[in-house]
Amino acid sequence: MNPVLTAASTVTCAHPPGTVRVTGSPRLTVAGAGVLTINGVQGAPLTTVGPLTTCGSLPQANPLTKKCASVLTVTGGFAPRLTVGGMPVLAQAGFAGMTDGVVANVGPQPGLTAIANQAMLTVG
Structure with missing residues (x-):
């Protein structure tokens, strides 16, 4: 089964240690x-633990490179049979998205991933 993502899930960009600050639905x-x-992930900022304030492993000095600062879009992981407020809930399997980061003049950056950190609620 496919675990549902919650506010306690770990959502990261492809450039560790960038962690997305997600917001779960109270419903x-x-x-x-x-x-x-999607409303709790899309547009969410990325942060890191420690002195860095955005996705930390990419240098800001190169004009062709921009650190990830927020999630642009969620492109996968939708559970169409489970909705909250008319929006599909997100699940771990198939979860994907893009951030606003730029690497070697290529952006937005794919590679958004998630770990559910729970197994109580799953979707088929």
Whole structure:
């Protein structure tokens, strides 16, 4: 089964340690954490632990490179049979998206990934 993503899930960009600060829906919770829909991920900022404030492994000095700062779009992981407020809930399998980062003059950057960190609520 495919675990549903919640506010307690780990969502990261392809350039560790960039972590997305997601927002779960209070309408449906799993172990106290709201489930994620596109609204809780798309547009969300990326942060890192420590002194860096955005996706940390890419140098800012090169004009052809821009650190990831936010999620532009979610492109996969939708659970169409489970919705909250008319929006499909997001699940771990197939989850994908793009950030606003630029590497070697190529952007937006793919590689958004998620780990559910829960197995109580799954979708088929």
